Amino acid sequence: MWIGGVRVIVPDEMGRILMVKQRHEGRDIWMVPGGAIEEGENALQAAVREVEEETGLKIKVKRLLWHVEEVSQERGQRFVNFFLAEIIGGMAKLGSDPEFDEDNQVLKELRFFTRKELCKLPIVYPEYLKTELWEALEPKYFENNVFKIKD
Structure with a gap:
């Protein structure tokens, strides 16, 4: 059975990338907001819902960057x-995860990072966000090592 999820790259007005710190298996992990696609919704709807739940922000999805499949x-x-x-x-x-009660929340911190700051984080999931994220975004949108959304 396939289980689907979403992760969302959300730059701020200064081009920094939004990350959430979650506590899993006794360690802190930084990742972009996201989570499971729930029954009755598509991936775009899940992306909008997950970002609002975890960060309080309303977003508009611009485009798909990657579709990653895993078999383990x-x-x-x-x-x-x-x-x-x-x-x-x-x-x-910082929002909350409705799958956990108040005493067992995994969301611990919310912060925007520049490329340089993100690359210095000890644990980022998935690790390739430190490199491939920046490669996936078009270079013409970069100014001073941060990403700028332009239509």
Whole structure:
């Protein structure tokens, strides 16, 4: 059975990338907002919902960056769509994961990072965000080592 998920690259007005720190298996992991696609919704709807739940921000999905498939003994078969989005409303604040009660929340911190700052983080999931994220975004959108959304 395939299980689907989404992750969303959300730059701010200064071109920094939004990351959330989650606590899993006794360690802190930085990742872009996202989560599972719920029954009855598509990947775009899941992306919008997950970002709002975790960050308080309303977004508009601009485009698909990657479709990643994984087959492993531990997790089985699954896929994750990575989208690029822009902020269209809301205020950035750490949200909550409705799958966990108040005492067991995994979301610990919310922060925007420049490329240089993101690359210095000890644990980023997936690790290739430190390199491939920047390669996937068109170079003409970079100024001073940060990403700028332009239509």
